Amino acid sequence: MPEFPEATTISSQIKNYFNLTKNQPNLNHPQITLKKINIYKDSIIKNPELVNELINKNLEDVSNYGKIIYFKFNGNYWILFHLALTGALLIKEFLSPDKLNYFEKYKIIEFIFNINNEQEKILFFSAKRLFEKVIFTKDENPLKKYGPPFNRLKTIDFINILSKIKKPIKIALMDQSLIAGIGNIYAIESLFCAKISPLRKSSEITVQEYYKLYNCLKEILKESIKQRGSTISDYVDALGQEGNYQNLHKIYNKTKCPDCNSKIKRIKIEDRITYYCPTCQK
Numbered sequence: 059m060p061e062f063p064e065a066t067t068i069s070s071q072i073k074n075y076f077n078l079t080k081n082q083p084n085l086n087h088p089q090i091t092l093k094k095i096n097i098y099k100d101s102i103i104k105n106p107e108l109v110n111e112l113i114n115k116n117l118e119d120v121s122n123y124g125k126i127i128y129f130k131f132n133g134n135y136w137i138l139f140h141l142a143l144t145g146a147l148l149i150k151e152f153l154s155p156d157k158l159n160y161f162e163k164y165k166i167i168e169f170i171f172n173i174n175n176e177q178e179k180i181l182f183f184s185a186k187r188l189f190e191k192v193i194f195t196k197d198e199n200p201l202k203k204y205g206p207p208f209n210r211l212k213t214i215d216f217i218n219i220l221s222k223i224k225k226p227i228k229i230a231l232m233d234q235s236l237i238a239g240i241g242n243i244y245a246i247e248s249l250f251c252a253k254i255s256p257l258r259k260s261s262e263i264t265v266q267e268y269y270k271l272y273n274c275l276k277e278i279l280k281e282s283i284k285q286r287g288s289t290i291s292d293y294v295d296a297l298g299q300e301g302n303y304q305n306l307h308k309i310y311n312k313t314k315c316p317d318c319n320s321k322i323k324r325i326k327i328e329d330r331i332t333y334y335c336p337t338c339q340k
């Protein structure tokens with residue numbers, strides 16, 4: 059469920075927590091060393107044999123590429139987090155006792171960091187269902203199989219990528235190998251905003267419509283980040299708090315169109331629930 063706004067919310071909270079400044083990674087950069095990893099459930103952990111190699115490595119960056127949150131360490135070691143439906147990446151000291159108690163029941167893995175050899179900081183990953191993934195990898199660029207993230211795309215590139223695709227626009231928008239970061243909720247909301255039917259073939263959408271869709275997505279994602287994302291069922295940020303953008307959804311999970319009052323259609327496109335207004339979206 060977490061898409062770009064939710065992953066961005068979590069990764070920036072963790073980045074701030076570690077005082078990893080955005081533009082000047084080497085200036086006043088604290089030395090953040092991974093001291094210990096405790097694994098509680100190993101079924102969703104990929105390449106756990108790398109755990110020993112990661113100990114004593116320095117954390118260089120925390121960020122997200124589309125929906126995927128990552129920790130990058132020296133020596134090209136990475137930990138990637140796919141939050142899927144119920145994954146939560148949490149800063150232990152910021153959780154209330156109730157929340158800590160709740161999330162610890164579903165704890166998958168815990169990371170103990172040491173800051174400048176003085177202070178200890180603990181993060182953990184919890185997941186109720188087990189579709190989520192924690193991937194350890196040693197690679198120069200483990201994210202190369204994904205398309206460029208939407209937030210780094212210019213309008214012209216967005217149009218070039220999508221207009222070649224013969225599938226419905228909603229499917230193309232959500233295909234992470236084309237563009238990274240957009241999932242079901244933001245595809246539905248942005249297509250409504252741009253008045254484009256989710257069933258239209260991407261190759262048949264006009265350039266003007268693509269401009270509108272790009273701007274809608276940009277605005278919607280920006281506002282959602284401001285609201286710390288959308289919580290539909292399980293999503294929480296790194297502090298264990300729900301997002302607020304679900305209160306601003308116009309069409310996702312709604313029955314009546316806010317613009318024309320028509321009944322909203324709820325259909326499945328390639329197995330994913332889709333909402334659209336048959337009157338406004340053509």
Ligand SMILES: [Zn+2]
Pocket residue numbers: 315316317318319320335336337338339
């Ligand atoms: Zn409508």
